[in-house]
Amino acid sequence: MFLKNRYESEELRVLNALNSRMDLAEKEKQYYFNLKKGFEGEVVFDGHLKRIVIQSLILSDLLFEQNHSHFQIDSLMISQSLIYLFEVKNFEGEYYFDGETFKKINGTEVKNPLLQLERNASLLRQLFKSIGYKIPIEPYLVFVNPDFTLYQAPLNKRIILPTNINRFILQMNHQRSILNNQHSRLSERLLSSHLTKSPFTKIPPYEYAELRKGVFCHSCGTVMEEYRGREITCESCSVKENTKKALLRSVKEFNILYPLEKLSTNLIYEWCGGVFPKKTIRQVMKENYIISGYGQWSIYE
């Protein structure tokens, strides 16, 4: 049973909105794509975990602080006598282990995910100890991308390759697991220790005046300019989107970037690059937000 679901982090949503509206530096872009890819991989793994039928409590995307160190957990599963800790990687392409280092086939060294897993497991053990729980932790490193290949994989039963995931889930489903109050209490304890503000965020500074205005295609990121009443079309990839949806999506992007700013028709008109008539904006906003004020001074909340 999923107790805590996974959502795009605030950082990812901000970067999503910024990516089409400003030119991110190469490093920022790489960081954003990795973040996005990582999230997509975690969602794929959630899909596998949904097939678990034994009694269990699953908590996704947790952030803790232990001994002044922050650590993030992709998925944690509480079963009767074990805690499963999953570090999920959505790597694509060919990789190999060269002793203690983890490398791409072209020789580029990548942060060793097994070390990251060990660190997380160790910090989680300390956290459990500090809250008085003795249940053993089994850490696993899961590679979810079907286009991932690992050469010289150490015979480490902690590594689950894309071709092992099904078998792993089947094996889990053969285990006996009966949960009681203590397990629920542990999950509540973990949820209350979870931090919502990540100290790791890397959001570049941005200025309203410098951001590109317009409605940006949710599929390819190009500005959408072909507006025809009920729908708006992306000329670049031909994706069509319902006007209401596209407008509300753009307003949400504004909200993510400027959560404290008040929304008015004029502001939304400008933010959307003037593509939607003010009358349409007023109508859609009236249906979805609460209006306060009057006439051109109305704001939407």
Ligand SMILES: [Zn+2]
């Ligand atoms: Zn497009």
